[in-house]
Every structure is written in structure tokens, then in C-alpha cells.
Amino acid sequence: MTSLLIDNLAQYASPVAPAPARGSALREVEVVTGAAIAIVDGRIAACGPRDQVLRDHGDLPVHDAGGCAAIPGLVDCHTHAAFGGDRAGEFDLRSQGAGYEQIHAAGGGIAASVRDTRAAAADGTLGPLLDRHLAWMAAAGTTTAEVKSGYGLDRDTELAMLDAAAAGHPIEVAPTFLGAHAVGPEWDDADDYLTFVIKRVMPQAAVRAEAADVFLERGAFDRDQAERYLRAAAGHGLVLRLHADQFSQAGGVGLAIELGARSVDHLEATGPEGVAALAASDVAAVMLPACVIMLDLPRPPARELADAGAIVALATDFNPGSAFCHSLPLVMSLACMQLGMSPAEALVACTVNAAWVLRRGDRLGRIAAGYDGDVVLLDSDDWRHAAYHLGGPAVAGVIKAGRRL
Amino acid sequence: MTSLLIDNLAQYASPVAPAPARGSALREVEVVTGAAIAIVDGRIAACGPRDQVLRDHGDLPVHDAGGCAAIPGLVDCHTHAAFGGDRAGEFDLRSQGAGYEQIHAAGGGIAASVRDTRAAAADGTLGPLLDRHLAWMAAAGTTTAEVKSGYGLDRDTELAMLDAAAAGHPIEVAPTFLGAHAVGPEWDDADDYLTFVIKRVMPQAAVRAEAADVFLERGAFDRDQAERYLRAAAGHGLVLRLHADQFSQAGGVGLAIELGARSVDHLEATGPEGVAALAASDVAAVMLPACVIMLDLPRPPARELADAGAIVALATDFNPGSAFCHSLPLVMSLACMQLGMSPAEALVACTVNAAWVLRRGDRLGRIAAGYDGDVVLLDSDDWRHAAYHLGGPAVAGVIKAGRRL
Numbered sequence: 001m002t003s004l005l006i007d008n009l010a011q012y013a014s015p016v017a018p019a020p021a022r023g024s025a026l027r028e029v030e031v032v033t034g035a036a037i038a039i040v041d042g043r044i045a046a047c048g049p050r051d052q053v054l055r056d057h058g059d060l061p062v063h064d065a066g067g068c069a070a071i072p073g074l075v076d077c078h079t080h081a082a083f084g085g086d087r088a089g090e091f092d093l094r095s096q097g098a099g100y101e102q103i104h105a106a107g108g109g110i111a112a113s114v115r116d117t118r119a120a121a122a123d124g125t126l127g128p129l130l131d132r133h134l135a136w137m138a139a140a141g142t143t144t145a146e147v148k149s150g151y152g153l154d155r156d157t158e159l160a161m162l163d164a165a166a167a168g169h170p171i172e173v174a175p176t177f178l179g180a181h182a183v184g185p186e187w188d189d190a191d192d193y194l195t196f197v198i199k200r201v202m203p204q205a206a207v208r209a210e211a212a213d214v215f216l217e218r219g220a221f222d223r224d225q226a227e228r229y230l231r232a233a234a235g236h237g238l239v240l241r242l243h244a245d246q247f248s249q250a251g252g253v254g255l256a257i258e259l260g261a262r263s264v265d266h267l268e269a270t271g272p273e274g275v276a277a278l279a280a281s282d283v284a285a286v287m288l289p290a291c292v293i294m295l296d297l298p299r300p301p302a303r304e305l306a307d308a309g310a311i312v313a314l315a316t317d318f319n320p321g322s323a324f325c326h327s328l329p330l331v332m333s334l335a336c337m338q339l340g341m342s343p344a345e346a347l348v349a350c351t352v353n354a355a356w357v358l359r360r361g362d363r364l365g366r367i368a369a370g371y372d373g374d375v376v377l378l379d380s381d382d383w384r385h386a387a388y389h390l391g392g393p394a395v396a397g398v399i400k401a402g403r404r405l
Numbered sequence: 406m407t408s409l410l411i412d413n414l415a416q417y418a419s420p421v422a423p424a425p426a427r428g429s430a431l432r433e434v435e436v437v438t439g440a441a442i443a444i445v446d447g448r449i450a451a452c453g454p455r456d457q458v459l460r461d462h463g464d465l466p467v468h469d470a471g472g473c474a475a476i477p478g479l480v481d482c483h484t485h486a487a488f489g490g491d492r493a494g495e496f497d498l499r500s501q502g503a504g505y506e507q508i509h510a511a512g513g514g515i516a517a518s519v520r521d522t523r524a525a526a527a528d529g530t531l532g533p534l535l536d537r538h539l540a541w542m543a544a545a546g547t548t549t550a551e552v553k554s555g556y557g558l559d560r561d562t563e564l565a566m567l568d569a570a571a572a573g574h575p576i577e578v579a580p581t582f583l584g585a586h587a588v589g590p591e592w593d594d595a596d597d598y599l600t601f602v603i604k605r606v607m608p609q610a611a612v613r614a615e616a617a618d619v620f621l622e623r624g625a626f627d628r629d630q631a632e633r634y635l636r637a638a639a640g641h642g643l644v645l646r647l648h649a650d651q652f653s654q655a656g657g658v659g660l661a662i663e664l665g666a667r668s669v670d671h672l673e674a675t676g677p678e679g680v681a682a683l684a685a686s687d688v689a690a691v692m693l694p695a696c697v698i699m700l701d702l703p704r705p706p707a708r709e710l711a712d713a714g715a716i717v718a719l720a721t722d723f724n725p726g727s728a729f730c731h732s733l734p735l736v737m738s739l740a741c742m743q744l745g746m747s748p749a750e751a752l753v754a755c756t757v758n759a760a761w762v763l764r765r766g767d768r769l770g771r772i773a774a775g776y777d778g779d780v781v782l783l784d785s786d787d788w789r790h791a792a793y794h795l796g797g798p799a800v801a802g803v804i805k806a807g808r809r810l
Contacts, residue, residue, distance in 0.1 A: 086793070088748075088785075088793040089789075091741070091748070091789065092747060092748050092749075092789055092793075095745070095792075096747050097745075139798070140796075290795055290796075293698075293739075293743065293795070294795060296742060324793055324794050324795055325794075325795035325796050326796070327795075327796035327797075330796035337500070337698050337699050338701065340502075341500065342497060342500045342501050343493075343496070343497050344497075380491075380493075382491070382493045384494075384496065384497055385491070385493055387496070388492075388493040388496045388497075388729055389729055389730075390695055390698070390699060390728070390729055390730035390732075391545075391695075391731070391732035391796060392732075392796070392797075393541060
């Protein structure tokens with residue numbers, strides 16, 4: 001916990017509404033010019049026009065922002081950042097015409113990452129690999145990230161992934177148990193595998209994780225299987241999340257609402273009924289534009305969800321197969337260029353709403369008194385460069401709880 | 406001119422065929438593992454398996470690449486990197502539904518950059534702004550870039566842009582005279598403006614530039630006007646290039662072939678006849694996927710051009726309006742994800758073929774003896790991460806003519 005005065009900001013931009021921001025609040029970003037931010041013991045004590053802030057906090061150690069713009073520390077609410085190996089070879093093949101589902105069916109895809117992640121967990125390199133990925137994310141402005149398990153699909157590796165996520169990191173990590181990412185390679189039957197996961201892995205996973213997630217999709221788990229897994233997770237007190245509607249509508253939105261899940265993620269295949277149902281619910285709609293680009297998927301109905309009043313969030317989906325992308329600023333760019341969102345909506349979706357998905361909306365995602373001192377300094381005097389500068393370098397500095405990373 | 410031994414490369418990847426690579430040569434990338442590259446007086450003296458290279462060049466000063474992969478220095482053959490101001494506000498508006506042509510017609514678009522660039526040229530900040538942009542490009546692996554004029558549209562600013570481009574820079578710059586980017590704001594008539602440009606600006610621009618370029622498009626210049634401008638430029642000994650087929654097919658491909666232009670750039674609207682004509686010609690097809698993403702344009706027929714045997718190149722189109730993107734690795738990612746190109750094709754298109762567009766194909770774009778010592782070290786042991794890692798950080802180091810940037 002550190003104290004710091006961030007002085008000489010050309011401006012800072014912050015979501016106005018507390019979490020979750022929906023409807024008109026999704027577009028509401030306050031821009032304060034000639035600003036300063038006072039962080040005391042890791043929390044924002046004051047922020048606003050610099051004269052006002054300096055009156056009470058002029059004695060803090062100063063970080064001179066040199067006339068740049070600032071935004072809240074970014075929150076990445078959907079990542080698979082703990083993995084071994086990469087899938088550059090698969091990327092190469094896919095660029096020459098092989099389909100994602102084809103590769104998946106042929107034993108590539110998730111199966112390849114399961115092999116590599118098990119090997120990394122066994123030889124002690126999984127933690128350093130996760131640290132490397134988190135360092136990339138932090139350099140791009142992410143100060144809090146979710147990290148899922150799901151490349152183990154056996155007891156030891158799933159727990160090792162969660163332990164790696166829960167270990168101390170320069171940024172804050174929220175671990176999610178994704179034991180139902182795919183059927184473990186040792187299992188012929190999805191139901192048998194789920195029985196194993198629920199009985200043999202989940203009790204210990206629940207001690208380490210905050211949430212549970214399932215991949216509801218043809219080729220992975222169906223609606224009934226997802227329900228069984230999630231009800232068991234709820235019994236352990238875990239927050240519920242779903243990967244759904246990525247390639248097909250298989251009931252994930254309805255199940256998420258029925259079970260009171262915190263979010264349903266992907267939504268590339270979601271139609272008007274799903275949009276209306278989500279808008280009328282308290283389930284967040286998490287969209288993943290890097291995956292959309294990398295797999296060349298149909299675009300999720302971001303504009304429709306925002307206009308209908310859904311709780312909209314954005315995330316990287318950072319993973320070695322379908323989104324080898326750690327950068328939330330790039331996700332913001334893609335959301336504006338491909339999904340019809342404005343820079344303000346993209347900012348809210350990557351900050352306060354993403355924090356809400358991770359149940360940290362009361363203290364993360366805004367530059368406001370009482371919130372954590374998580375601030376991203378941009379390489380521009382206009383905060384919109386975070387989305388406008390396609391491919392960065394948008395980020396000039398990152399501060400987590402008052403400490404420079 | 407510096408001498409250097411780049412040792413301990415996990416691998417390097419280089420286009421096999423000399424420029425221009427077309428047909429099957431567009432896909433041919435040689436990967437040498439356990440490699441080293443010896444650069445003597447700025448040129449590659451030897452490259453290959455490290456034992457062979459060290460035998461003759463073991464006495465050179467060593468840069469230990471630490472097991473990373475390398476590719477040739479990237480060549481960005483289409484940029485508007487000399488500009489004042491930005492257009493983040495326009496980006497914001499467009500993300501809320503305003504069209505590019507709408508913004509252009511309303512006096513935004515190029516007109517805004519003309520105002521800001523004239524101001525920067527007048528107050529002496531244009532050079533530092535270009536340096537800033539070139540530094541971003543270099544950090545992303547670009548060792549040679551084209552820089553166009555075209556935001557002056559008056560005599561003094563057009564020449565100031567070319568002077569800024571021709572000044573000494575850490576990377577190599579090829580200046581292009583784009584006096585026919587748009588009709589200057591002081592002129593009511595496009596033909597009168599062209600007469601001014603050809604008579605009053607081009608003679609001095611031709612001393613500073615290597616090439617001339619024109620924007621052939623509805624709202625800019627038509628085919629006859631483009632021909633008049635380009636024939637005048639040819640009379641001054643300038644290489645000819647065209648912006649064409651971005652929004653509509655207005656005869657640019659045919660004109661480029663008729664005049665023996667070096668390249669025709671954009672091609673988002675090019676149909677099968679244009680593809681066939683380009684494939685049968687020696688005019689390079691330069692595609693700009695960052696612009697495609699940022700304006701959400703139809704995709705250019707990259708796969709068709711490659712398969713038909715055209716000389717295919719890729720570039721950033723770095724500019725403040727339609728492609729605020731300096732990064733060729735990101736362009737390579739987008740080419741693989743959105744345009745159906747493979748990592749190998751994207752590499753050839755950003756190296757040896759882009760060098761050919763800039764008439765430097767005999768010495769840039771390959772890791773081969775006799776070529777300039779321009780090498781990009783990647784943050785991976787697999788060169789394909791240059792395209793696979795969406796949003797980087799793919800680049801670990803950049804060497805220009807044997808000197809670390």
C-alpha cells in the first residue's frame with residue numbers, strides 16, 4: 001500500500017456510474033482536465049482539478065504525469081492466461097484454411113494446450129509462464145485479471161493452475177475453476193468426466209477459486225451437463241460463469257439467467273431473444289473481440305445488447321488457441337472498429353463493468369474517491385487514444401494501488 | 406555502418422526468392438535453426454547454422470540473441486507518417502455511426518489533418534512529430550518506411566513534409582510526393598489545383614521525392630486527372646504509385662498498368678477483372694488491413710491476388726484518419742486472420758515485396774548474404790509469433806545496418 005500524488009494530468013477519464021453500468025450509464029464517462037489524483041494507502045483519497053487535489057494532498061510523493069491522460073486500471077474479466085506452450089503452428093494451419101472445429105476434432109485445439117500445460121505444471125514452469133503473460137498484460141494497462149484453469153482436465157494440473165493464479169502477482173488475479181473446459185483426454189464419456197470433476201476436483205478447487213466456468217457448446221458440454229456442473233459449483237459457494245453461444249445457441253443464455261450466473265461470455269451466435277433476455281437480467285454479457293478477429297467469427301450483437309440495456313463487458317480471452325492477445329487497449333480498438341461501440345462504452349466495459357463481473361465493482365474500475373489507486377497513464381493527452389491507436393503503444397505507465405509497476 | 410555477429414538465434418526466417426516474390430515464391434520462407442547472422446560494415450556477410458557462420462566471423466562483436474527467433478527488418482511501403490494533430494475525435498464520432506465519406510464531405514477527414522499539418526510545419530514541430538512516429542514504427546520492427554506528403558496541399562507544406570521525410574532518421578525513409586491526395590482547401594476546381602501542383606510544386610518536390618502518388622477515388626481525383634498528374638510525375642523521373650479501388654472501382658488498376666506504375670494500393674473494391682489484370686502485370690498490389698479494420702471496409706481480394714500470381718505487399722497505411730496504426734506485426738496478424746494469408750505470405754509481403762515496391766528489393770527484405778544487415782529479433786523462439794501474437798509484444802530488438810536501435 002503506497003501513497004502517491006499523480007500530478008500534471010492533461011485529463012483523466014472515468015466511468016461516472018458505479019457498477020454495473022447499463023443503459024445510458026454505459027456511455028457516461030467523465031473527463032476532468034488539468035487534473036491530479038491523490039492515492040493514500042493504496043486508495044484514491046481525492047481526484048479532480050489539480051488545485052483542489054493539491055490543497056489537501058500536496059505533501060504526498062509526486063509522480064509527474066507530464067501532461068498525459070489517465071484512465072482507470074483496466075480489468076480483464078475473461079482470460080486463460082495460465083498455459084504451457086503455444087499454438088503458432090495451429091495458427092499457421094488455420095490461416096491456410098483449416099477450421100477451428102476441424103482442428104479441435106483432430107486432437108489439436110484445447111488438447112494440445114492440455115498436453116503442454118500438464119508438462120509445464122509438472123516441471124515447475126507454469127508459474128513463470130503465467131508471470132510472463134501477466135507482465136505483458138500489466139504493460140498494456142491491465143491491473144486486475146481473471147485467470148481460469150481448464151488446460152489441466154486432471155486433478156493435479158487443475159489445482160496447479162489455480163495455485164499459480166492465486167500466488168502473489170504484481171497485478172491482482174481472480175482465479176476461476178474451468179474444470180469443464182473440455183472432456184479430459186483420459187475419458188470417453190462426458191458425464192463420467194463431469195462426475196470425476198465434481199467429486200474429485202471441485203472440492204479442492206473451490207477453496208482456491210472464486211468462480212466456476214463451463215464451456216457450453218457442441219463438442220464440449222451440453223445444457224444439462226453444464227447445469228449439473230454449475231449447480232455443484234454453486235453448492236461450493238462459487239460464482240457462476242459460462243462460455244456460451246460461441247458457435248451455436250445451445251441454451252447457455254437461458255441457463256445463465258435461470259441459475260443467476262454472474263456472466264455469460266462469447267455470444268457470437270446470440271440472436272434477438274438472447275439479447276432481450278440478457279437485457280432483462282442481471283447476467284453480464286462479456287464479449288471477446290480478439291477471439292472474433294482471430295477465428296473470424298460472426299460479430300456478437302454488442303450494439304444491440306448495449307442499446308437494450310444489458311450489462312456489457314469486454315475482455316481479451318487471452319489464450320493460446322483462439323485469442324493469443326493480452327491487450328485490453330487492442331480489445332477496446334476492436335470493439336469500436338468492429339462491434340459498433342464508442343470509446344466511452346469500451347472504457348466502461350473494460351473497467352467498472354469488468355470489475356463487476358469479478359465482484360470487485362465496489363472498489364475497481366473508476367477514478368473516484370474510495371476506489372483502489374489503479375491508474376493507467378497513456379502516451380497521449382487524449383484518453384481516447386487507448387482505443388484510437390490500433391496496436392498501441394497507448395500505455396506510458398501503470399500504477400497499481402499507488403505503486404508504479 | 407557497423408559490424409556485428411547476431412549469435413544464439415533459435416531460428417531465423419527469410420523469404421527464399423529475390424524480389425519480387427510471386428506465385429509459389431510468395432509462400433517460400435526458409436527457416437534456419439540454431440543460427441547466426443554476421444553483419445560486416447552494415448551488410449550481411451554470412452548467415453546460416455551458427456557453426457558455419459562462426460568459422461569465418463567469430464571475431465566480430467557479438468550480440469547474444471538469447472535463443473529468440475529473427476526475421477528480416479520489416480519494410481513499410483505505404484505510410485502517411487508525417488502529420489500534425491490526430492483525429493481521435495473523428496474516430497469517436499465514427500464509432501457512433503458517422504461514415505468516413507460523410508466526415509470527409511463535412512470538412513473533417515483529410516481537411517482536418519491538412520490544417521494541423523500546416524500548423525506543425527509552420528511552427529517547426531512537424532519533424533519531431535515524424536520522429537516520434539518513426540520511433541514507434543522502429544520499435545515494432547520497421548527498419549525502412551515510405552513516408553508520403555499530402556497533408557500540405559500547398560507548396561510550402563508539401564515541400565516541408567518531404568524535407569522532414571528526407572532528413573536523417575534512425576530508420577531508412579523513402580519520400581513520396583502525394584500532392585494529389587485531395588484538392589487543396591483554397592481551390593474550387595480540381596483541375597486548377599492539379600495545374601498548380603504540377604507547375605508550382607512538383608518541380609521542387611521531384612528533387613526531394615522518389616515517387617509520386619495520387620488518390621484516385623470519387624471525391625478526390627478521377628482517372629483523367631490522375632493520369633495527368635502521374636504523366637507529369639513520370640516526366641520528372643518519379644516512380645508512380647496510386648491509391649485506388651478503396652471505395653469504388655474507378656479505373657485505377659488499368660491506369661496503373663498502362664502507365665507502368667510500381668504499385669496500386671488499397672484494392673478493397675477490386676473485382677475479378679482487376680485481380681487478373683494485376684496478376685498479369687508487374688504492378689504490385691499493396692493491401693492495407695489496418696485501414697480495412699479501422700474503417701470496417703470490405704476485404705481486399707488478397708487470397709485471389711496471391712493465387713493468381715500478383716506481386717502482393719502489405720503496409721500499415723499509418724495515418725491519423727483511417728489507420729492510426731504504426732505496427733507491421735499487427736498488419737501481419739490481420740492479414741492472416743482476415744485476408745486469408747499465411748504467416749509466410751505475410752512475411753514476404755512485408756519484407757522483400759515491400760522493398761521491391763520501394764525499389765530496394767536488391768538489398769532489403771531478406772536475411773541473405775549481400776543484403777543490408779536489417780534484422781528484427783522476436784520475443785519468441787518461433788518466428789510465426791510475429792503474426793500469431795495479436796497486439797504483440799512480438800519484437801524484442803531491432804538492428805538496422807548492423808546497429809541496434
